[in-house]
Amino acid sequence: MAYTPKQVFLNGIWQDNPIYRQVLGICSTLAVTNLLANTLFMCFGLIFTTALSNLTISLLRDYTPKRIRMIIQVLIIACYVMMVDIFIKALAPDIHRFIGPYVGLIITNCIIMGRAEAFASQNKPLLSLFDGIASGVGYSLVLIFIASIREPLGFGSILGITLPARDLWWHSWIIMVMPPGAFFMLGMFTWFARRWLTKEVKR
Amino acid sequence: MKKTSPAYILGFMIIICTVFGTAISSVHYATLNMLIKNEKLHKNRSICRVFNLSVTGASADAFQKAIDDNISHEQVTYEGRTWEVYKQKETGNIGFVFSGTGFWDRISGIIILSADLSKIVNIQFLDQKETPGLGARIEEGWFIDQFKGISIAWDQPADKRIIVGPAPIPSAKNRVDAITGATQTSLALMKFLNSELEAFRAVIKERGEKKMSEVPSPSLE
Numbered sequence: 001m002a003y004t005p006k007q008v009f010l011n012g013i014w015q016d017n018p019i020y021r022q023v024l025g026i027c028s029t030l031a032v033t034n035l036l037a038n039t040l041f042m043c044f045g046l047i048f049t050t051a052l053s054n055l056t057i058s059l060l061r062d063y064t065p066k067r068i069r070m071i072i073q074v075l076i077i078a079c080y081v082m083m084v085d086i087f088i089k090a091l092a093p094d095i096h097r098f099i100g101p102y103v104g105l106i107i108t109n110c111i112i113m114g115r116a117e118a119f120a121s122q123n124k125p126l127l128s129l130f131d132g133i134a135s136g137v138g139y140s141l142v143l144i145f146i147a148s149i150r151e152p153l154g155f156g157s158i159l160g161i162t163l164p165a166r167d168l169w170w171h172s173w174i175i176m177v178m179p180p181g182a183f184f185m186l187g188m189f190t191w192f193a194r195r196w197l198t199k200e201v202k203r
Numbered sequence: 204m205k206k207t208s209p210a211y212i213l214g215f216m217i218i219i220c221t222v223f224g225t226a227i228s229s230v231h232y233a234t235l236n237m238l239i240k241n242e243k244l245h246k247n248r249s250i251c252r253v254f255n256l257s258v259t260g261a262s263a264d265a266f267q268k269a270i271d272d273n274i275s276h277e278q279v280t281y282e283g284r285t286w287e288v289y290k291q292k293e294t295g296n297i298g299f300v301f302s303g304t305g306f307w308d309r310i311s312g313i314i315i316l317s318a319d320l321s322k323i324v325n326i327q328f329l330d331q332k333e334t335p336g337l338g339a340r341i342e343e344g345w346f347i348d349q350f351k352g353i354s355i356a357w358d359q360p361a362d363k364r365i366i367v368g369p370a371p372i373p374s375a376k377n378r379v380d381a382i383t384g385a386t387q388t389s390l391a392l393m394k395f396l397n398s399e400l401e402a403f404r405a406v407i408k409e410r411g412e413k414k415m416s417e418v419p420s421p422s423l424e
Contacts, residue, residue, distance in 0.1 A: 086234055093242075097245075177384060
């Protein structure tokens with residue numbers, strides 16, 4: 001089936017969103033969404049890596065032996081993740097001190113490997129680049145939404161800025177800071193999104 | 204040549220590894236000076252913060268000048284380990300770079316003790332890779348502030364001179380609160396801080412700058 005760039009973009013962000021439709025990248029969704037600032041940098045790293053790894057894997061698809069394609073994909077993904085890590089460390093060292101451990105974990109994000117195997121290895125470079133960007137943006141939108149709820153509920157702050165007179169009206173929910181809080185949020189969001197936001201494909 | 208032949212696969216892997224390895228090396232090399240500069244700036248900023256030095260400006264040179272004017276620095280080698288020791292000229296407060304294993308990875312920082320080693324004056328963390336939002340909160344102000352002025356219970360067992368978390372006597376002068384949801388990081392911090400204090404005391408004793416008889420043994424309340 002031939003895709004148009006618009007279809008690819010809308011599918012990645014909406015109809016085939018990697019989080020609530022494909023259920024990929026859940027590990028980092030649970031881990032980083034307790035703080036919005038961490039989430040934003042994680043999203044930047046993921047969009048960069050997904051887009052460029054999709055493009056590179058697509059460019060090499062006709063030359064890559066099938067038997068070693070996954071090794072090659074991991075190598076390419078790891079290379080871009082290391083670049084993201086170095087860039088953040090050089091340009092935003094203070095941010096890197098907070099999210100450094102998670103940047104390395106982008107390598108293990110299922111979305112990147114999933115899109116490389118399912119799309120980039122079978123489609124043209126430009127479409128694959130769009131698909132990578134769209135999947136990254138789709139992932140980012142969900143994470144930002146979840147983080148925008150978890151951080152105020154868990155820490156009483158948003159982007160590290162304490163909410164006004166927080167102590168007078170709010171007692172922080174520690175569970176929202178911890179992974180179980182992300183499970184609840186993700187479960188509710190997935191139910192909401194699949195019930196009202198997207199159309200189920202009838203087979 | 205067939206794509207399935209071993210020679211093609213081997214050649215392809217070598218080319219890919221060479222190209223991407225070179226790309227990573229180039230990016231690393233291009234940013235090396237920035238990384239070294241950032242690391243030095245971070246360390247100098249932490250030293251100024253932990254000694255509470257006033258700095259005019261925010262440049263690397265401003266931090267370096269404040270350190271040069273107020274702090275004496277030396278490296279002391281003892282039992283195969285090199286200690287970075289800092290001494291504040293005005294107060295005599297003495298500090299050292301500590302490190303130990305946290306929950307995930309190594310944690311390092313600078314701790315400042317009073318001249319008689321009886322109290323912790325301040326503490327700052329240089330590097331840590333604990334869980335963001337949980338263990339990584341050891342760098343937050345409220346946690347660090349707890350250490351300011353607490354006593355070191357030299358008369359207690361070596362692993363209880365500083366207590367992070369619950370203690371039989373909650374109001375003990377050598378205790379700070381742990382971080383909710385980061386119990387393992389808090390326990391690891393307590394373990395290696397006590398170990399580092401014990402080792403540093405031996406360094407000071409060896410150098411003859413302090414006699415242990417002079418070190419007071421604060422009583423616990």
